[in-house]
Amino acid sequence: MGTFAFKMPDIGEGVVEGEVVEWMVAVGDTVKEDDPILSVMTDKATVEIPSPVDGKVLSIVGEAGDTLPVGVVCIEFEVEGDGNASAAAEAPAAEPEAKPEPKAEPAPAPKAEPAPAPKPEPVAAPAVQRAPGTKALSSPAVRQRARQANIDLNMVAGSGPAGRISHADLDAHIAGGASGASRSRPMGASARTELNGTEEIKVIGLRRKIAEGMISSYSTIPHFSYFEEVDVTALEELRQHLNATRPEGAPKLTYLPFIMQALVKALGERPECNALYDDDSNVVTRHEAVNLGIATQTDRGLFVPVVQHVEAMDIWQSAEEMMRVTSATRDGKATAEDLAGSTFTITSLGRLGGLGATPIINKPEVGILGVHNAKDRAVVKDGNIVIRRIMNLSSSWDHRVVDGHDGASLVQLVKSYLEHPATIFM
Numbered sequence: 363m364g365t366f367a368f369k370m371p372d373i374g375e376g377v378v379e380g381e382v383v384e385w386m387v388a389v390g391d392t393v394k395e396d397d398p399i400l401s402v403m404t405d406k407a408t409v410e411i412p413s414p415v416d417g418k419v420l421s422i423v424g425e426a427g428d429t430l431p432v433g434v435v436c437i438e439f440e441v442e443g444d445g446n447a448s449a450a451a452e453a454p455a456a457e458p459e460a461k462p463e464p465k466a467e468p469a470p471a472p473k474a475e476p477a478p479a480p481k482p483e484p485v486a487a488p489a490v491q492r493a494p495g496t497k498a499l500s501s502p503a504v505r506q507r508a509r510q511a512n513i514d515l516n517m518v519a520g521s522g523p524a525g526r527i528s529h530a531d532l533d534a535h536i537a538g539g540a541s542g543a544s545r546s547r548p549m550g551a552s553a554r555t556e557l558n559g560t561e562e563i564k565v566i567g568l569r570r571k572i573a574e575g576m577i578s579s580y581s582t583i584p585h586f587s588y589f590e591e592v593d594v595t596a597l598e599e600l601r602q603h604l605n606a607t608r609p610e611g612a613p614k615l616t617y618l619p620f621i622m623q624a625l626v627k628a629l630g631e632r633p634e635c636n637a638l639y640d641d642d643s644n645v646v647t648r649h650e651a652v653n654l655g656i657a658t659q660t661d662r663g664l665f666v667p668v669v670q671h672v673e674a675m676d677i678w679q680s681a682e683e684m685m686r687v688t689s690a691t692r693d694g695k696a697t698a699e700d701l702a703g704s705t706f707t708i709t710s711l712g713r714l715g716g717l718g719a720t721p722i723i724n725k726p727e728v729g730i731l732g733v734h735n736a737k738d739r740a741v742v743k744d745g746n747i748v749i750r751r752i753m754n755l756s757s758s759w760d761h762r763v764v765d766g767h768d769g770a771s772l773v774q775l776v777k778s779y780l781e782h783p784a785t786i787f788m
Contacts, residue, residue, distance in 0.1 A: 364445025366415050367435045370402075373411070377404045379431045382424045383567040384501050386410075386529055387437075391419045398503040399437065402430075403567045408662075410503065417441040427566035499661055500527040507532060568663040579725040582641060584761040587720045588770050590777055594736050595751045597783045604677070612678050617753070618656070618710060619681040621733060621776070623786050626652050626673045628775035629706065635772045636705050638726045639763050646728070646763050655704030655724055658688045666724055667691045668704040677787075708733060719756045728764050729772070732756035753780075 373380060380402035387399045393413045400411040417439030424430050439445075498515040500508075504527055508515050511532075518535045520527035565573060594617070601615050608614070629636040629652055637648045652673045655666040667687035672680055690696040707724040708731050715735040723730050736753040743750065755776070759769035779786050 364441055364443050365420065366417060366439040366441045366445040368414055368437045368439065370430050370432050370434050370436045371411065372432050373402065373404060373409045377432065379429050380404045380409075381567060381570075382426050382428050382430060383408060384426055384528075385422055386501060386503050387413075387419050387422070388530070389419050389421060393417065393419065393439075398501075401501055401503075401567075403571070408568065410501075413439075415439055415441050427564050427570075498527055499525060504529060504532055511536065568665075572663055575725065576722055579722050583723055583725060585720065585723065585758045586761045586766060586769070588757045588759070588766070588773055589718045590755050590773050592753045592755060592777045592780050593741075593750050594753045594780055597780050598736070598751050600783045609678070613681045613685050615677065615681055617733070617736065618684060618708065619677050620780065620783065620786060621708065621731075622654055622669065622672050622680045622684070623675075623677055624776045624779035625654065625706065625708070625731070627779055627786065628772050630673075631775055632768060632772045634764060634768055635729045635759075637728050637763070638705065639728050639760060640726060641762075649705040651705065653703050653705045655707035655727075656684055656688055657707060657709035657724075658691045660692050660694075662694070665691045665696070665701060666704060666707060667696055667700050668702065670703060706730070711735070717754055721756060721758050723758055723760055728760040729769060730758050731773070731776070732758075 370380065381404075383401040383403050385400055387393055387397075393399060393416070395414065395416050396412045398410045399413045399419075402409050402411060420438040420440050422438075423434070423436045430436055498518065498520060499522070500515055500520070505515065507529070508518070513532070513535065515527055518527050518531060519525075520531050522528055522531070597617070597620060601617070601620070605614050633648050633650075634646075636652060637646050639646050650673075651671050654669045654672050656669060658665050658667055667690070669675075669680065669683045669687060675683065687696065687700045690700060704724065704727065706727055706729060709721050710733040711719065713735055715737070717734070719732050719734075721730045721732040732755065734754040734756070736751050738749050739752045740747055741750045741752065742748075755773060757769060757773050759766075
């Protein structure tokens with residue numbers, strides 16, 4: 363048997379280090395070549411690293427949140443053959459020859475000591491109760507194993523931070539050694555007892571990147587926000603008509619493709635809002651292309667996949683490409699190209715709705731549009747109280763380079779196009 367020392371690989375041009383997101387193996391595990399062993403986050407992407415060999419894990423270096431430089435040995439395997447590193451420990455130095463000692467009187471026989479008490483059986487880590495409606499957290503490798511075993515991860519108890527499910531948790535569930543994690547707690551089911559426990563969750567990986575990005579954006583950009591409500595009654599009628607008559611294979615239209623097309627026209631009239639600001643060089647770069655970031659919530663955190671060149675698309679193409687990049691992002695299959703190059707971002711709170719929000723700008727962009735759900739409301743129209751479908755919009759702007767008038771004008775243009783949807787296509 364030999365030892366195979368595996369070094370942190372070069373996982374991207376210009377990448378010199380990576381942050382450990384999750385070890386998918388533990389010391390003592392037996393792995394096959396190409397089995398995922400480590401998830402690493404760089405400044406560019408999160409990458410799963412496969413095992414280079416068949417073998418048994420002897421040692422691993424680094425915990426979740428630690429940064430490892432490219433080229434450092436991060437894991438060692440016991441393999442058949444010689445391996446690539448010496449597994450033999452250095453032979454211990456020869457001990458000096460012992461001098462003969464004078465014979466001593468035999469010591470009295472020691473009294474028999476009581477047998478040690480049996481060690482208690484190890485207690486499994488407690489399952490974390492997930493809040494109702496939240497998804498089970500796990501790595502892509504764990505999700506793939508669960509799918510292959512036809513196991514619902516929402517029924518698996520996770521012992522990691524925030525209930526994250528590891529390979530060991532899944533193994534315990536399969537073996538029948540873990541209780542299922544409930545989807546929600548029925549009303550009145552919890553005992554009326556005081557709870558004093560705490561849980562420390564290390565901010566690592568994508569969550570740390572999000573935190574750093576938000577701090578950078580909010581601490582360096584003077585945000586100003588602007589709110590408006592939009593009567594989308596006519597838009598809803600058009601949307602339902604188009605969905606009822608859509609071509610075969612075409613995606614079902616939500617409001618977002620219409621908002622994307624309305625933004626194309628509005629940004630054409632307000633080019634100062636479709637721009638990136640390099641605050642190191644004090645240069646604003648305005649873009650002719652409208653590349654819209656779509657803020658997308660996943661079980662791994664918030665990503666912003668990008669629909670490139672919306673100005674060259676029709677309503678159906680916008681919907682199809684938006685569905686492609688957001689679905690790929692949720693499934694963990696988005697490419698680096700899918701997640702880069704946005705010039706303006708839309709963030710939709712969807713069914714959570716709300717009356718307003720103050721979205722944080724996706725730096726180095728200079729504006730962001732927040733979309734809330736549409737509801738039927740009683741409004742005054744031509745002196746009469748009528749029921750209309752109303753949607754709220756929120757926006758934030760970089761006040762260093764976008765004046766209040768310009769940001770408000772952009773929102774008013776979007777409002778006009780959505781309230782008179784035929785003008786979107788003229």
